Structure formats: structure tokens, C-alpha cells
Amino acid sequence: MIHLTVTSVFVDDQSKALDFYTGLLGFVPKNDIPLGGDDRWLTVVSPAAPDGVELLLEPSSHPAVGPYKAALVEDGIPAASFGVDDLAAEYERLTALGVRFVQPPTDMGPVIVATLDDTCGNLIQLAQHQG
């Protein structure tokens, strides 16, 4: 059987990303392994699933990454989508911490979604499934 173990977002600055994804979003550090240069194999997990899917905070140094991320952000396309139990509460909490949302919680039928800026070059969608 095949498993989903690691997924990734390209981040402009890994240290800054670690602070944002753990300190603000609420993930916890999992792996932090030095690679070549300043790059790290840097992953975080949900506190609800410490052995679950890891989110790799991947360096953006490849020249194709910048234009790719810029084009996605311009059109408002999230680089990743994370689930939350109570989106209204998360929106209040994160907004109070200074997180910028480009889309407030919006009812889309089966799901309520909001989109925030991760300050590392990506938009991130938060989704709460209804019913």
C-alpha cells in the first residue's frame, strides 16, 4: 500500500518559516537535518498526528521557484491547504497575532475556507469541512 508521508511548500527563508509554521500556525518540529550549504531537511507535523504526514519547508533556491510562487500568489492560489476544526476561532486567533488573510472565512457549501499569507512567499488555505 502506498502512503502519503511528506508534502511540501517552498519557503523563502527556512528559519522564518519554522517560526511561522510552529509559533503561529501551531505545527510542531519533526525533522531538522542539515543538507548542503544553508539548506535543511526541515519538516513539521500536526500536534494531533506526530507520526502523521510531514510538511516539508523546502528551500526556494531553484530559479524556477520564484516565478512559480509569484504567479500563484498574484492569482490568489494557495500552495497548500490545511484542515482546522473551527475556522472562525483560528481566524480570530491568527488575525490577533498579526497574520494577514487575503480571504476571510467564506462559506463554500461543504467547506468553509480562508486564505492567509505565510510570510514566506505562499498563500495557505485553511479549510473546515461542514456536516
Add this chain to the structure above:
Amino acid sequence: MAADIYKALADATRRAILDELQERDGQSLFELCTRLTMRHGLGSTRQAVSQHLDVLQEAGLVTVRREGRYKFHHLDTGPLREITARWPAPDQGES
């Protein structure tokens, strides 16, 4: 510009775009696409929605605002005055 208003309004998807911007002004292309799909059952491609936005922009009904790396679409109902100025509705008749 006046001629473009009628063409711009003569399409259900473009009218739905205006409805969604009326509900929340300043949306990204992605948010508009999501709303059209999830709320209106309109499975338009991103390219198609982008083209609809171009038509609305040419008519002056939608303006684009760039803020940093973001691009937001805003509703401008100003050009619609042309319609009621030409054919006033009964409750807003000339004084």
C-alpha cells in the same frame, strides 16, 4: 465605453462575478473561481474567468488593484448609471 456595458452584462457568468464582488469586494482570481464553482455550479476554467474579468474591466465594471504581490478585483457600479440615466426607473423619475 457605454456600448461595452451591455455586452459585459449579457452573460450569466459575468453577472455572477458581479454578484460575488458585490458580496465581498476585492477578491483574487482564485477566490472568484472557487465561488463560481461552489456557489453557482459554474465550472468555468481559470482562463475563461480571467477573460470574463477582462471584458468587465473594459466596461469599467471591474477594476484591478495590485497590492504588493497580490492582485485583487473590485466592483465599480459607476458605469451602470448610464442605464438608468437613459431609461429612468419609475421610482427614480426626473425631478
